Amino acid sequence: MAQVLEFKLPDLGEGLTEAEIVRWLVSVGDVVAIDQPVVEVETAKAMVEVPCPYGGVVTARYGEEGTELPVGAPLLTVAVGASEPGDMPAPVAGPPAADPAVQPAAPKAAGSAGSTGPSSGDASGNVLVGYGTGAPVARRRRVRPVRSSAPAAPRIPSAPAAGPVNGASGPVPVVSPLVRRLAREHGVDLRALTGSGRDGLILRSDVEQAIRHGVTQPQLQAQPQLPPRFRAQPQASTATAAPVAASRPSPVTAQDGAVRVPLRGVRGVVADKLSRSRHEIPDATCWVDADATELMAARTAMNAAGGPKISLLALLGRICTAALARHPELNSTVDMAAREIVRLPAVHLGFAAQTDRGLVVPVVRDAHARSAESLSAEFARLTEAGRAGTLTPADLTGGTFTLNNYGVFGVDGSTPIINHPEAAMLGVGRIVPKPWVYQGELAVRQVVQLSLTFDHRVCDGGTAGGFLRYVADCVEQPAMLLRTL
Template structure:
């Protein structure tokens, strides 16, 4: 007989407490194998596919695409041992009341669907904070005795799991009592903050489950009603004076976009950087003609099949690692609790990458041990993962210095915001032909603007200026790098 097991959203690591369902990869009734990806979720760090540790038939899914679930909330249930979707229960012919029938026929299967790894079919693959090896204790149950002549027991159908009804905190506002079909504590908190009575809502989720989208819709309706009431109250004196006046057309509602996922994580980090870090910016124009010529020579020497081309970003990254070796103050962070500057031994170089999902900063590990070609290959690999949304949280954290090439957007300069908790960021504008005095004569040269935003707690302007000047010197005369190669 099939056993229904519940698979909950596992802890995805990096301190993440919730995830948004982007795309379901299975339907109810599909047969899944152990460790088969069943859903694609987006966290504040990355988009990942979540594998199911059970093999069997999917009997239910919890959460619609676009909804958020907290860690530990049910994702789906799987009938382990079944080869096809469980059939719906046959109509009961017993003379017992519906209440007694539900308590007797539904009890066995309901206990089997309680979460856990009661069978040994769980996978050995585990996610952070989620294991499949230890079996959960089976709860004992007491069956009420039937009244009347006992009938031959029918096989218990596999039930469709019903989300746990949790009393809504918004009930405190309305003073009503009773359960509400809400699973997510985020939904309850949102309703409480906006004084939305969840008992008046009709959930759009499975079995009437109230989702965040339902609460957001109720909030918008309440705001529209409040605005309409305000407009009506303001228009009453005018109506009294001119009964034939035409009512003003209602104003269009403003679009509200939730700050969540990658966009929300970026907003939190930038806000924290601005509030905690006393930053300052210095900049300089540099003649990049010789750097571009050196890059062309490197790529020409490799030949048509001599390996990947060296990018400008890779050369700038190598220049940064050489500059940080001279000015280690900028490869540090500040422990505000201990009031200490922590100088970091290695350079983990982040680079800003714009994707369809928003701005992300992949990190090149141990960049100080790599040459320009190795850094370029790693940047290309991480950029491709960023474009496809497959960067792991580990690949987006742990940076010590960030390189931001905003020149790709066709702009010359910027004052970038430091990627908290780092101490500095180098910004690079577009490289374009400009009039420039070269060897005492006016000439057209390839000019780029470099800007450095730094944490004024870790160093003063002299150190920041020395770092930026060294970078500019290497851009103008790449042979300066030969001392550190």
């Protein structure tokens, strides 16, 4: 007899608490193999294919494409032991699935009472990222708030109980710390919202809608503290009046044809990180022009010798690691809680890459221990993965210094924002022929502008200038790198 098991959205690592369903790879009734990818989701850092640890027949899917689910929410149910749809157990009447187009066949979670879990032949036993199938899943208490017949939209109580707005007892049905942080930053009282997620879960979209409607703590606290017998009567009028008054668009956003693009996924994370960097890091920028003629000639000679091609970005990366060895202050981060500068022993070199999904910064691990050839291969691999949307969260985190080659966009210079929590970023403009004084005579040379944006807490201008000058000297005389070998 087939056993129906529920597979939930696993922990995807790096503290990610939610993901958006981009594309289902299986349909109800399909037979899936153990560890077969069943859905493609987009997290805040990467596009990920999620494999199902069970083998059998898909009996239900939860969530349509475009739906955002928290970690731990059901993804699908699988009839383990069934080899075709006819082997599935008869469905039992019950509440509808999260996907209105699909009715689940009475899913039974692995590790639930009366279940011994899948046999070794029905599950991989692999401990994947955040989940596995080798042992029953521990039961967890779930918050099930009272359902309301009203539409799932932010709701403001007409008058909160006496005391602080958040003084009510009982847990708030929010899983994501990102949602809590968003609410905290905008002063939104989560207890005043009715979640639109499964079991009343408050999602990011609920908080964003509350922000747009002006549902903030100061507004709630300003309402009169009435006795309980008077609270129900004015609820409808107050709940509707506040959003109407606060939702009046500004003259800019009220323009006809204005398009709103949600700050979600990669774009949302980039926005948060850049805002945090600008808010927390006292940055400064210095720049210098350099003659890159010899560097370009050296690259041409290296590639003419045969073997794998070496990219210009790889040579610049090799120069960066050599410069960081001389100026380790710039390969560091600031721990403000401990009021310490933490100098890091390894150089994990990030590089800015533009993709169809926005700007991403893949990280080359242990770049200081790599040759130009190894750097070139790793840059190419990560760039291709970024364009294909297959970068993993591990590929996008842990950087200690960033190289930004904005010259590919045809610009000469820039003052980039530091990739928090790093301490510096080297920018490289386009390399173009320009008049240059070379050996005492005016000549046409290949000139590039280099800029260094650095955290002024980790070093002063002398260290930053010394780093940038060494980089420029290596660009002008690549043979200087031989001293670091």
